[in-house]
Amino acid sequence: MRGGGYKATPQRTAVLRALIEEQHQSLEEIRARCPEVGLVTVYRTLDLLGELGIVRRLDLGDGSRYELAEYHHHHMICESCGNISEFQECPLDPKLLPPESADFEVWSHSLEVYGRCGACR
């Protein structure tokens, strides 16, 4: 953080702490966890952390959500209760990548599985 010429302010610490507490939070959920930080600063901090590759913005169908990007993972979204869960096993089989991708340099990918969770069945 400081390496890039950025300051470690209490506000940034608070937002980061909020993000650590739970994944996939909406802006309002994050705000609720650090009410002392101004709205604009929350947005700016999320932007900054995004540029640093620490945070990722998602839209899983109900607007912006934010999560730490520490590790590669995917999402299972229950269309019944809205619960979002993660899994890290990656079911992508590179052998099955399409021919069109031959000259496409793959940097990353995202995978979301939609359906109904155990509790809702």
Place this chain on the structure above:
Amino acid sequence: MRGGGYKATPQRTAVLRALIEEQHQSLEEIRARCPEVGLVTVYRTLDLLGELGIVRRLDLGDGSRYELAEYHHHHMICESCGNISEFQECPLDPKLLPPESADFEVWSHSLEVYGRCGACR
């Protein structure tokens, strides 16, 4: 369309025609293809087509985009030029689905590949 008690209006036809012309358009791109249709009506038509399962809303990182959902496909997004291409071969290997998903009923999934396209390399 008429089956569900909906009317086939010129506005709905125009929006649908715009969607057929190109995939992954932003709202403004769609609007530009049917300037005679009011903003509100475009939103409402996209909603309606969404409920009917004809149209899908996406957020690939730069806000809402809309596409026909006729066939199952995935996206390759070039982070250099922003170009979005589709592929239909699905590189998902069900055998590799995680154990947590055992009691999750999978209805659908989405997969996006990010990187750099051939032209940008």
Place this chain on the structure above:
DNA sequence: CCGGTAACTGAAAAATTCTTTCAACTAGGA
């Protein structure tokens, strides 16, 4: 420990995006 400064913050205003309201209009069945 202290001062200087580039970086940061927050309130207000602005911009953007999307939704609601409501009076007028129309597609399509009777």
Place this chain on the structure above:
DNA sequence: TCCTAGTTGAAAGAATTTTTCAGTTACCGG
């Protein structure tokens, strides 16, 4: 052709995100 449920669009409203700018602060160098 008439009737009516469904549809449209302008305006207003709500929600979300960005910009501006004056005041504040972290932290580096001394």
